[in-house]
Amino acid sequence: MDAFVELVNNSAESILTLVHGTFLVDYFPLLRYVPAWFPGAHFKRKATRWAHINSELLNKPWKQLRASISSGTGLSCFGTKSLQKFDLKFNAADATGDTSDLGMSKTDSDTKMEEVNAVPWNSFPKFSFNIALNITCTAGSDTSVSLILISVFVLSHHPEIQVKAQEELDRVLGSTANATQLPDFSDRGSLPYVEAVFRELMRMYPGVPLGIPHCSVADDVYEGYFIPKGTTVVGNAWTILHDENVYPDPLTFNPDRFLRTEPSAKHSLNPDPELYAFGFGRRICPGRHLALDTSWLVLACLLATCNITRISSDKSKEIDPIADFAYGLVAHPKPFKYSITPRSAGAFELMKRGYEVGVEA
Numbered sequence: 155m156d157a158f159v160e161l162v163n164n165s166a167e168s169i170l171t172l173v174h175g176t177f178l179v180d181y182f183p184l185l186r187y188v189p190a191w192f193p194g195a196h197f198k199r200k201a202t203r204w205a206h207i208n209s210e211l212l213n214k215p216w217k218q219l220r221a222s223i224s225s226g227t228g229l230s231c232f233g234t235k236s237l238q239k240f241d242l243k244f245n246a247a248d249a250t251g252d253t254s255d256l257g258m259s260k261t262d263s264d265t266k267m268e269e270v271n272a273v274p275w276n277s278f279p280k281f282s283f284n285i286a287l288n289i290t291c292t293a294g295s296d297t298s299v300s301l302i303l304i305s306v307f308v309l310s311h312h313p314e315i316q317v318k319a320q321e322e323l324d325r326v327l328g329s330t331a332n333a334t335q336l337p338d339f340s341d342r343g344s345l346p347y348v349e350a351v352f353r354e355l356m357r358m359y360p361g362v363p364l365g366i367p368h369c370s371v372a373d374d375v376y377e378g379y380f381i382p383k384g385t386t387v388v389g390n391a392w393t394i395l396h397d398e399n400v401y402p403d404p405l406t407f408n409p410d411r412f413l414r415t416e417p418s419a420k421h422s423l424n425p426d427p428e429l430y431a432f433g434f435g436r437r438i439c440p441g442r443h444l445a446l447d448t449s450w451l452v453l454a455c456l457l458a459t460c461n462i463t464r465i466s467s468d469k470s471k472e473i474d475p476i477a478d479f480a481y482g483l484v485a486h487p488k489p490f491k492y493s494i495t496p497r498s499a500g501a502f503e504l505m506k507r508g509y510e511v512g513v514e515a
């Protein structure tokens with residue numbers, strides 16, 4: 155019987171659930187009145203849980219930032235600097251250690267909008283400032299971590315690519331045995347192969363493969379298709395980045411496709427994946443430049459200092475280098491085994507020094 159209930163629940167849930175975390179209730183708001191106990195109404199229970207997590211995500215860092223500023227322990231960062239500017243501009247009384255919630259502390263998602271509406275108008279600057287800081291942090295961390303994890307996965311399956319990239323890095327920075335510096339942005343232009351590996355990672359494994367759904371604001375026609383106002387439009391980055399007319403042999407990981415003499419993004423063949431991996435139009439990812447820089451830096455430092463190899467329980471068996479991804483909006487590879495070792499004693503020293511500088515900061 156339990157198995158049957160689970161079966162009913164699962165099939166009902168798959169009917170009530172659409173792709174990557176959107177639910178039918180987003181499109182048919184009447185479904186919000188389905189009781190939480192109803193088979194398949196998992197979205198109700200999830201919404202209650204997620205509302206709680208959401209409110210924690212919003213309130214905890216805000217309180218911590220406020221408290222660290224008033225106790226004088228806050229490190230100088232984008233958050234502290236912006237908050238100080240914000241306090242000067244808006245409510246000075248707000249600046250003196252106000253660590254209260256933002257009117258979003260209840261867990262019932264149905265009352266959330268009422269709570270938002272109940273926030274006094276003069277605390278809206280505080281509310282939207284915190285939302286802006288928070289979105290920047292959440293939108294930027296998961297996505298960048300996904301790109302870095304997938305880099306480790308792919309490198310562990312392609313020792314030949316690591317060797318080629320490491321030869322280039324050693325040529326530019328000096329041999330790893332006597333390494334005195336980690337790669338930096340000033341070296342980027344001299345590392346075309348590392349750049350090509352980075353672009354190919356972004357093409358083959360876009361972090362947000364289906365982007366974020368948009369909604370058309372007016373009737374439109376695209377290539378003969380009528381798109382009525384209010385239609386949900388999904389910019390399918392994965393399909394574009396795997397179109398064989400644009401990226402020949404799209405399922406092969408081949409950084410060479412991006413080795414070019416001139417850096418223009420406007421190529422009809424193998425165009426720069428950056429054009430598609432960060433969404434489109436007015437809502438294109440505003441953090442893309444930061445993401446492109448930080449992820450490149452991590453990849454270049456990883457390649458300069460480490461050897462990454464895959465670990466197989468069955469050594470005789472070739473493992474297909476296709477990542478298995480967890481379900482969600484951001485494509486995260488499922489846990490995988492790999493081994494990571496410093497390339498030399500010099501590389502190990504560099505890593506240690508980098509770590510110590512990070513801890514001191």
Ligand code: HEM
Binds near residue numbers: 433
């Ligand atoms: C590899 C890393 C990243 C990827 C793949 C990525 C991808 C995306 C995509 C596909 C969107 C949706 C765009 C659209 O609606 O068309 C988006 C939105 C957004 N991203 Fe990123 N992103 C990354 C890193 C970052 C970073 C580092 C930040 C901030 C520091 C950031 C902040 C945002 C914000 C605030 C939005 C919402 C923009 C809006 O709705 O107007 N992202 N990102």
